[in-house]
Amino acid sequence: MNLPLLYELQYLHKEMDDIINKLNDIKELKDMRKFKEEYQRLKEEYLKGEEKLKKNAYRQETRNNEIRNLDFNKKSSEELKFSKDTNTIKKLENIEKQLEKLEEKKQTAENEIIEMINEADNINKELAETKKKLAFIKKKYLKCKEDADISVAELDEQKAELQGKIDNMIKSIDKESLELYNKMTKTHSDPVAPVKNRICGGCKMDIPAMDYEAIKAGSVKHKCQSCGRILFYRKP
Numbered sequence: 001m002n003l004p005l006l007y008e009l010q011y012l013h014k015e016m017d018d019i020i021n022k023l024n025d026i027k028e029l030k031d032m033r034k035f036k037e038e039y040q041r042l043k044e045e046y047l048k049g050e051e052k053l054k055k056n057a058y059r060q061e062t063r064n065n066e067i068r069n070l071d072f073n074k075k076s077s078e079e080l081k082f083s084k085d086t087n088t089i090k091k092l093e094n095i096e097k098q099l100e101k102l103e104e105k106k107q108t109a110e111n112e113i114i115e116m117i118n119e120a121d122n123i124n125k126e127l128a129e130t131k132k133k134l135a136f137i138k139k140k141y142l143k144c145k146e147d148a149d150i151s152v153a154e155l156d157e158q159k160a161e162l163q164g165k166i167d168n169m170i171k172s173i174d175k176e177s178l179e180l181y182n183k184m185t186k187t188h189s190d191p192v193a194p195v196k197n198r199i200c201g202g203c204k205m206d207i208p209a210m211d212y213e214a215i216k217a218g219s220v221k222h223k224c225q226s227c228g229r230i231l232f233y234r235k236p
Helices: 003-027 030-081 089-172 175-184 209-216
Strands: 192-196 230-233
Touching: 003 089, 003 175, 003 192, 003 230, 030 089, 209 230
Parallel strands: 192 230
Antiparallel strands: none
């Protein structure tokens, strides 16, 4: 069993795991997620503002139509007021009252239009502010994404290079050793543990003196009695 090669393979696998973890971390970047959620919230806010503006414009148009109808009715009443058909005081008083009511309704509609114009101005100000925030968040998100894309490209390059090293190393390891290594990785991500000063590099427990001496002498069949890892002595 070629423990030095297995130990080196284990180290390369650890490097590969680190790269994969970094890639996964980039995919779940909190800043990007935060910017994306904030952008979505602002976009919904902006769309609601636009909808309010449309309703406001519709209400203004309705009131303007109402005022036009009131003006038409006023004109008709004033013409009637001075026509020969208005031949009694009572008729004249009724027309005067009708004109007063029409004027009151017109004044109410005009006041409502003024309020709606002010409301529309405020909505437009809010929309302009929201639009600025959207542009700012979008810029932040794109910068964050650009940085992430650069990091991903660099890590993908490192991953491809490392995979090449792993593939080449696997070719140098005998089948039996590789099968044992792969079997033990199901229990430990680092099945080959270096021994130093009679301490297992995996679980940090003491190694019996006789086992330690045998491992130093080159034995490749000893496992840690505590964790079961294959023990490997690296000469200084």
